Amino acid sequence: MPRTARKIDELTRQLNLLPYFQRHPDRTVMEAARDFGLQPGEIMADLNRLWMCGLPGLLPGDLVELEHSYTSVRVHNAQGMDKPLRLTPTEAGVLLLTLESLENLPGLTNQEAVVSAAEKLRGIMGDYTTAVFDSVAEGDEAQDNSTLAVVGAAMDQRKQVRFLYHSHSSDTTSTRQVSPARIFTTEGETYVHAWEDAVNDHRTFRVDRIRGITLTEDAGDPHLSGLRFSADDPFAGDSQSELVQFLLQEEATWLANYMSMELAVPADYIIDEDGVTWVPASRPLYSRDWFIRFSISQADRMKVTGPDFLVDAINGKIHAGLSAYDDQLK
Incomplete structure (x- = not known):
């Protein structure tokens, strides 16, 4: 991950730690590490940084006040940083599309949690649910939102989509027809993971490189049973590439x-x-x-x-x- 993107991810995680421990004062660092998908040492390092952060002035009363050890974390003064960061409309839309693709997936563990989370997002997003994303966006953002709306329809209806795609790896543009399986975001970019019959495998497409997408009448088969996904390695490349x-x-x-x-x-x-x-x-x-x-x-x-x-x-x-x-x- 590029260092700039890594720093943004670290800052986001650190800003979420204070409201997390305020809401769960009985949680240990080990339990927080489990919930955040991190190592306990990383949580402790974040807390040590937060202990030296605060409002302009750099006086003791301007800094975050907390007591922390591996077994207990007590936040006494969060300096106003006591609310978790909110999802942007685009992030919420991508999350909702992903949840909707999982709602009817056979054999899903704890399906009730998926359905409940999707319903809460629909209620929060309100009118955004119809088009999934903010329709007043301009330029490239509007293009990306339109693309994701078609992808979402294809996932709901189990159809294939056809589009022009520019691949940076080969520096070529070609027509692709795929069955969308998953939407995810990483490092500020949105991607579609889809099954492509032409190569008999799953492929990943960056949304801003997709043009002229259309929903076809061909039945889609995203091969979900063979889909493997890890948030730490969403492209499944780090473990396979030399x-x-x-x-x-x-x-x-x-x-x-x-x-x-x-x-x-x-x-x-x-x-x-x-x-x-x-x-x-x-x-x-x-x-x-x-x-x-x-x-x-x-x-x-x-x-x-x-x-x-x-x-x-x-x-x-x-x-x-x-x-x-x-x-x-x-």
Whole structure:
């Protein structure tokens, strides 16, 4: 996850901890970790940060006041941060569509909870329920909302959808026909997980790259029984993809704000003979072709070091490109 998105997620989680413990004063850190899907140590680290946060002024009376240990958390003064963050209309709409797709799923554990949550969302959203999303949105947001409305109708009616999709991994645009199975959001973007008969597998589509979507009369089969989904790895790629190792110039580490990568700690930085500082980094190889194009475009600030087959492929692509100039000169 890019560092900017990770910081936003951490801030959101921390702001939700205070109202959580105020509402559940008897909960331990271990129980909170279970509810938030985190490790107890992460909850304690968040509480330690909150203990030093507060209103402008930086005086003791302006800071959050709490007593916390692994067995007990007491919030004495939340400095006004005592309400959980609310869902945006788009987030609520995506959640409602997901719940509605689960309501009639055979064999669902605790189906009553799903139905109850969906009913509460319908009541809160009011008129939004008809179109699922705010119809007064403009530009790209209106386009995305329209796309999701068609996807929602396809999930309700068990139909397939057809659309044009631009894939960033292959840099191509093609017509796709799929059976939508799930809608989810991550790092501020909304995605549709769907079964595609042409490849006999599930595929993930980013909503803002979908154009001209239509609801077809073909019966949909989203193959829900074979769908595996994890909030920690929604693209099911981290556990399946080989890791790419590369070096980034220290001044280029801002790239980590825009793409998923892990950066080494300062102690592992490398200084070359020219005095340039390089930061070891890695990321999953989701798409070989895309990463080759990306690494060549960043060749002035990036060096791929492994795996060997990828280094060879990049060098081969560079050599072929440079050779084209010789052919033209001849």
